[in-house]
Amino acid sequence: MKTGKVTRMGSAVARVSAVAAVSVVAMSGAALADKIVISNWDGYMPADLLEKFTAETGIEAELALHGTNEEIMGKVVAGGGEGYDVLFVSSPFAEALNNLGLAAPIDHAKVPNMANLYDEAMQLSHDPGNTYSVPYAWGTTGLCYRSDMMDEPTSWNDLLSPSDDLKGKVTMLSTDRWLMGAAALALGKSLNDTSDETLAEARDMLIAAKQNLLSYDDTTFYQKLVSGEATLVQAWDGWCNYGIAENADIKYVIPEEGTDLWVDTIVVTSASENADAAHAFVDYVLGQETGVWVASNILYKTPNQKAMEALDASLLEGFPNMAMQPADMTRYEQLRDLGEGQKAFARTVTEIMAAQ
Amino acid sequence: MKQRLKTAILLGPGLGWLALLMVVPCALIFTYSVFERGVYGGIDYTFTLENFRRAADPLFLGIFLQSAKIAGLATLIAILIAYPAAFAITRAPRRWQTALLILVILPFWSNYLIRTYAWIVMLNREGLINNGLAAIGVIEEPLPLLYNTFAVVVGLVYNYTPFVVLAIYASLNRINRETIEASEDLGAPGWVTFRRVIVPQTVPGIAAGGVFVFVLSIGNFITPDLLGGGRLQMVGNLIYDQFLSARDWPFGATLSMFLIALMMILLFAQAMVARRAAREAAR
Numbered sequence: 001m002k003t004g005k006v007t008r009m010g011s012a013v014a015r016v017s018a019v020a021a022v023s024v025v026a027m028s029g030a031a032l033a034d035k036i037v038i039s040n041w042d043g044y045m046p047a048d049l050l051e052k053f054t055a056e057t058g059i060e061a062e063l064a065l066h067g068t069n070e071e072i073m074g075k076v077v078a079g080g081g082e083g084y085d086v087l088f089v090s091s092p093f094a095e096a097l098n099n100l101g102l103a104a105p106i107d108h109a110k111v112p113n114m115a116n117l118y119d120e121a122m123q124l125s126h127d128p129g130n131t132y133s134v135p136y137a138w139g140t141t142g143l144c145y146r147s148d149m150m151d152e153p154t155s156w157n158d159l160l161s162p163s164d165d166l167k168g169k170v171t172m173l174s175t176d177r178w179l180m181g182a183a184a185l186a187l188g189k190s191l192n193d194t195s196d197e198t199l200a201e202a203r204d205m206l207i208a209a210k211q212n213l214l215s216y217d218d219t220t221f222y223q224k225l226v227s228g229e230a231t232l233v234q235a236w237d238g239w240c241n242y243g244i245a246e247n248a249d250i251k252y253v254i255p256e257e258g259t260d261l262w263v264d265t266i267v268v269t270s271a272s273e274n275a276d277a278a279h280a281f282v283d284y285v286l287g288q289e290t291g292v293w294v295a296s297n298i299l300y301k302t303p304n305q306k307a308m309e310a311l312d313a314s315l316l317e318g319f320p321n322m323a324m325q326p327a328d329m330t331r332y333e334q335l336r337d338l339g340e341g342q343k344a345f346a347r348t349v350t351e352i353m354a355a356q
Numbered sequence: 357m358k359q360r361l362k363t364a365i366l367l368g369p370g371l372g373w374l375a376l377l378m379v380v381p382c383a384l385i386f387t388y389s390v391f392e393r394g395v396y397g398g399i400d401y402t403f404t405l406e407n408f409r410r411a412a413d414p415l416f417l418g419i420f421l422q423s424a425k426i427a428g429l430a431t432l433i434a435i436l437i438a439y440p441a442a443f444a445i446t447r448a449p450r451r452w453q454t455a456l457l458i459l460v461i462l463p464f465w466s467n468y469l470i471r472t473y474a475w476i477v478m479l480n481r482e483g484l485i486n487n488g489l490a491a492i493g494v495i496e497e498p499l500p501l502l503y504n505t506f507a508v509v510v511g512l513v514y515n516y517t518p519f520v521v522l523a524i525y526a527s528l529n530r531i532n533r534e535t536i537e538a539s540e541d542l543g544a545p546g547w548v549t550f551r552r553v554i555v556p557q558t559v560p561g562i563a564a565g566g567v568f569v570f571v572l573s574i575g576n577f578i579t580p581d582l583l584g585g586g587r588l589q590m591v592g593n594l595i596y597d598q599f600l601s602a603r604d605w606p607f608g609a610t611l612s613m614f615l616i617a618l619m620m621i622l623l624f625a626q627a628m629v630a631r632r633a634a635r636e637a638a639r
Binding site: 213 | 394395419482584589593597607
């Protein structure tokens, strides 16, 4: 899952480029009707993708960057989506954009490469039939650990109430949904449950867990495993792969209570005045080439069947979670937009983070 | 009349800048703080005082207190390090002083984030300090130097001490040498001269530097995030999270109001100290 704190620093850059993007669009008007603006995380698509896309379709495209889902969400909600044509966001945020009327319907006739996707990727619970969003990458969240320093963990409780020798050597994600997700799974609750009692139970559990953490870490946890500072960390599967790439003793496991199926999606904004060009871009991204790049370079699984089947066998051997089958992933619950429940949820997270 | 026009023209840009970038944002923050949050961020324009009630919760007051403690500690240490350094620089031969001052500000030539990450490299369990101490046999188990209050204070002191050195250097430089000579001629030992003649004259510099460190420290969120490992929250983190992850702008705005009020009180106190010092000097 693309998120992160380091990129907070990059957000200033993203803001400048977004402003620049808006003004370019505003100034050029009809003269550049075929120019689209895409907002994505830094490095989340091939560096030469836009260049190739323009060469192939004649459509000018410009990239704006966002550091986090919340950041792009804030901009798009504030400006009604003006100035952006295509957004890369995680599925709960795509769902929210749709609820706010900021996502355009996806016209499947204009996206023939949709056929490259797995059947499972057409029936995701946040948007069955991909009516307003198209999945770009997906995966799970689990435990990443040093197999040479500990036995295989089996439960989320191994992270939340670690054994004595692991105390001070575990890290958790601080991005709210996954922080709370670990507790919800351990409690056997839904990831999207915002009832008072579940939130209260999760809060107590996570405040207790905080005492045994080395740190919260959303971006460098795998480096802490490599250096040996940490032994067990909560990790997105793709990010655990970055650790595995440096040390083969690092392994990834989904605890017995389950995980979440995270999906990063592509959304066309309803404010887009170039819906055709935006659809052409979505179609281009769904081509095999981009999917192969995502899997080989970001080490994320992609819902692009044609791309996954073209992967080098050594990639699946080196990173076993890359070989996870769609049917195995889609049985897990997805994070959903919490709607009004977001308020109580955010309060709970604030209380956990503020607790001494 | 002409003089007034001139004054207006000279003050215009400064006042405009203040109004646009200081008064307007503060008014916005205040406005936000009395409304409800929107579900997806932004403001739901329903009047409420709930944010203030919530900010007064012991949990959040505790964070303010803890932040003030950390910022206060960082300030104290920064002054203790900076004073002798500034004193030594003023005593150095003239031609060296510029070079020494450049050395003081040298760290600013690299990015704050990089300097903070450098401390992670030094302080972590497998870092330079722990490995170094283990290599010479001083410790067997690595010391917990990172992801705690200690690391945050180190980061703040390191980053802000140069400001204090400059502030104290400026006020030491302003001391009339004749007052020191007079003290010595009247038979005062060195430390008495230092305590009764030099230090009182540098109080404005100490206050300016100290308030600077304190204000920058208490609102800082990068250092507690990176060196505190996110486990230790300061007001800055709390506010940052309200805007960028909890999407609760009104509550973030309310917390900001508290912080702004605190800083204004401090700056006011510092102005009083400076004014009193100026009055005493004139006497």
